[in-house]
Amino acid sequence: MKPVEAVFDAAGASVPRVMQRVERRMAEVSVDHGAALARHAGETIAAGGKRLRPLLVCLAAGVPSPESDTLVHSAVAVELVHGATLVHDDVLDASLLRRGRPTVVASSGRRMATATGDLLFSRAFAELSLTRSLSAVCALSRASSELALGELMQRSDAWSGDVTVGRYLERCRLKTAVLFRAACELGAIEGEGPMDTLGTFGEQIGLAFQLLDDVLDVSGPPERTGKPQGADLLDGTITLPLIEARARDRELAALEVRDLRTATDARAVCERIAATGALETARARALQMVAGAKSILPALPDRQRAALDLVADGVVERYS
Amino acid sequence: MKPVEAVFDAAGASVPRVMQRVERRMAEVSVDHGAALARHAGETIAAGGKRLRPLLVCLAAGVPSPESDTLVHSAVAVELVHGATLVHDDVLDASLLRRGRPTVVASSGRRMATATGDLLFSRAFAELSLTRSLSAVCALSRASSELALGELMQRSDAWSGDVTVGRYLERCRLKTAVLFRAACELGAIEGEGPMDTLGTFGEQIGLAFQLLDDVLDVSGPPERTGKPQGADLLDGTITLPLIEARARDRELAALEVRDLRTATDARAVCERIAATGALETARARALQMVAGAKSILPALPDRQRAALDLVADGVVERYS
Numbered sequence: 209m210k211p212v213e214a215v216f217d218a219a220g221a222s223v224p225r226v227m228q229r230v231e232r233r234m235a236e237v238s239v240d241h242g243a244a245l246a247r248h249a250g251e252t253i254a255a256g257g258k259r260l261r262p263l264l265v266c267l268a269a270g271v272p273s274p275e276s277d278t279l280v281h282s283a284v285a286v287e288l289v290h291g292a293t294l295v296h297d298d299v300l301d302a303s304l305l306r307r308g309r310p311t312v313v314a315s316s317g318r319r320m321a322t323a324t325g326d327l328l329f330s331r332a333f334a335e336l337s338l339t340r341s342l343s344a345v346c347a348l349s350r351a352s353s354e355l356a357l358g359e360l361m362q363r364s365d366a367w368s369g370d371v372t373v374g375r376y377l378e379r380c381r382l383k384t385a386v387l388f389r390a391a392c393e394l395g396a397i398e399g400e401g402p403m404d405t406l407g408t409f410g411e412q413i414g415l416a417f418q419l420l421d422d423v424l425d426v427s428g429p430p431e432r433t434g435k436p437q438g439a440d441l442l443d444g445t446i447t448l449p450l451i452e453a454r455a456r457d458r459e460l461a462a463l464e465v466r467d468l469r470t471a472t473d474a475r476a477v478c479e480r481i482a483a484t485g486a487l488e489t490a491r492a493r494a495l496q497m498v499a500g501a502k503s504i505l506p507a508l509p510d511r512q513r514a515a516l517d518l519v520a521d522g523v524v525e526r527y528s
Numbered sequence: 529m530k531p532v533e534a535v536f537d538a539a540g541a542s543v544p545r546v547m548q549r550v551e552r553r554m555a556e557v558s559v560d561h562g563a564a565l566a567r568h569a570g571e572t573i574a575a576g577g578k579r580l581r582p583l584l585v586c587l588a589a590g591v592p593s594p595e596s597d598t599l600v601h602s603a604v605a606v607e608l609v610h611g612a613t614l615v616h617d618d619v620l621d622a623s624l625l626r627r628g629r630p631t632v633v634a635s636s637g638r639r640m641a642t643a644t645g646d647l648l649f650s651r652a653f654a655e656l657s658l659t660r661s662l663s664a665v666c667a668l669s670r671a672s673s674e675l676a677l678g679e680l681m682q683r684s685d686a687w688s689g690d691v692t693v694g695r696y697l698e699r700c701r702l703k704t705a706v707l708f709r710a711a712c713e714l715g716a717i718e719g720e721g722p723m724d725t726l727g728t729f730g731e732q733i734g735l736a737f738q739l740l741d742d743v744l745d746v747s748g749p750p751e752r753t754g755k756p757q758g759a760d761l762l763d764g765t766i767t768l769p770l771i772e773a774r775a776r777d778r779e780l781a782a783l784e785v786r787d788l789r790t791a792t793d794a795r796a797v798c799e800r801i802a803a804t805g806a807l808e809t810a811r812a813r814a815l816q817m818v819a820g821a822k823s824i825l826p827a828l829p830d831r832q833r834a835a836l837d838l839v840a841d842g843v844v845e846r847y848s
Binding site for chain 1: 640657
């Protein structure tokens with residue numbers, strides 16, 4: 209995404225101040241269990257990331273008061289759920305690095321990492337209940353359930369030869385977009401904005417975010433995306449570029465993804481997918497979703513509108 | 529525990545009717561994601577178990593109305609969190625059977641099982657938010673965080689030669705007793721009873737439950753406990769019987785648990801622990817906790833009191 213500073217500039221002085229409070233609260237949460245026990249959860253939280261979801265909470269809330277505790281709790285809760293899913297994903301993928309640091313599973317093993325993810329999930333709801341908003345708890349628990357369903361769907365569709373575009377999009381919605389939706393819904397609750405419309409905005413840019421992720425997996429380059437090209441293929445995850453390319457290239461249509469063994473195999477298939485023009489199609493679809501998301505935004509103060517537009521554009525103009 | 533029918537008799541007609549509703553709701557939750565996707569979560573829920581925690585919710589609530597939806601939601605939420613921890617435990621222990629059925633990890637692999645556990649966690653909070661009680665959400669999210677901390681503590685203490693009784697009891701509190709506490713607290717919220725006292729009652733019988741579990745791991749017999757004797761030892765989990773026995777038997781004090789390799793090794797250590805009288809000490813401690821728990825119960829209607837007493841006695845008079 210575009211430098212976060214540009215979003216902060218557009219959003220005005222109060223948003224960076226709230227985001228600093230979010231960061232401080234994340235640090236507090238990571239140490240508030242005292243002992244070395246929560247070291248792993250602490251490391252995960254501290255490792256940072258784009259903080260895109262907390263930013264969405266703040267921007268959807270409108271012009272937030274830096275003094276709003278409930279806004280900070282909501283933003284932190286969404287990021288904790290996100291962190292929980294990353295830790296569990298790393299367990300399942302046996303990933304060694306995330307954001308340039310050793311993953312919890314790499315440094316402490318599967319048991320610690322699974323428990324750390326569970327802790328982050330639970331802490332998210334403890335944090336959110338500090339807002340005293342039942343609507344917020346409902347929104348986040350629904351999103352969390354759907355994230356898990358998305359992961360189940362991804363596994364049951366792994367290696368499959370007949371994933372349709374519709375099914376792919378539903379999976380993207382479940383595994384990614386619902387948390388973007390929840391972030392915007394939590395912001396709407398805080399700012400008393402329209403929950404449905406802001407939620408749909410979030411969902412659409414979440415979908416675009418996932419589509420672009422899937423394009424970058426095929427297009428690389430690894431030195432910019434930070435992950436090996438074709439990792440999804442080796443993992444059996446069937447994404448839009450492959451689905452589109454299969455409709456255009458008979459040899460790809462006949463390909464058994466399960467037979468791919470090496471990074472070299474995967475790179476060769478990526479190049480073949482790219483040659484069909486499927487990446488442009490997928491990218492165009494992501495851009496269309498972003499345009500759609502921006503178009504449905506209700507009348508909003510100029511600064512809020514500009515900041516949300518920047519974030520929406522940012523999800524399809526990024527490399528990692 | 530004693531036959532649940534005895535508890536139902538003591539508790540009166542309304543409790544079995546509410547528990548039937550809990551069972552029906554568990555079945556509904558397990559299918560309400562429609563697709564085969566949620567099959568694994570459904571199987572886990574349907575596989576049943578003692579339903580001890582939902583029963584505590586109902587009994588702590590007092591004389592519940594079978595028509596109380598919020599009571600059913602609370603009871604189901606607690607059992608879903610319990611189910612989530614079981615599914616994740618099975619992933620970590622690579623267990624093949626639970627309650628006589630294949631575990632999720634055995635039938636569907638680690639990915640599916642991790643996601644299934646996450647789904648059950650999230651669904652628990654979605655279910656609980658239907659009660660519209662923020663106090664309930666706070667109580668359960670605190671308990672869930674502590675359960676995860678308990679698992680982290682168990683792993684960081686694994687194989688350790690210097691786990692104190694105090695540290696062992698704190699681990700039991702975190703990994704087991706907090707959910708018994710939450711069950712009673714949720715019941716107290718529903719029945720407008722004293723949350724602190726009922727919560728402490730729950731915590732004490734939860735501790736006793738875990739102590740007896742740890743005694744049964746050493747004493748067997750496997751055909752009654754349903755698990756191999758000394759499984760904790762092979763897993764590196766240091767429990768009260770070993771801690772007590774080490775203080776009485778020099779050879780046990782010098783034992784490196786990490787060196788135990790086979791079921792035969794573990795059985796031999798179990799017999800040596802039993803010979804020190806440590807099992808009786810641990811069992812006495814569990815009985816003392818149960819007596820303490822019963823003694824702090826406030827003035828309650830006779831039926832409710834009798835039913836809670838029966839459950840409290842039941843946790844230390846069981847084999848599985």
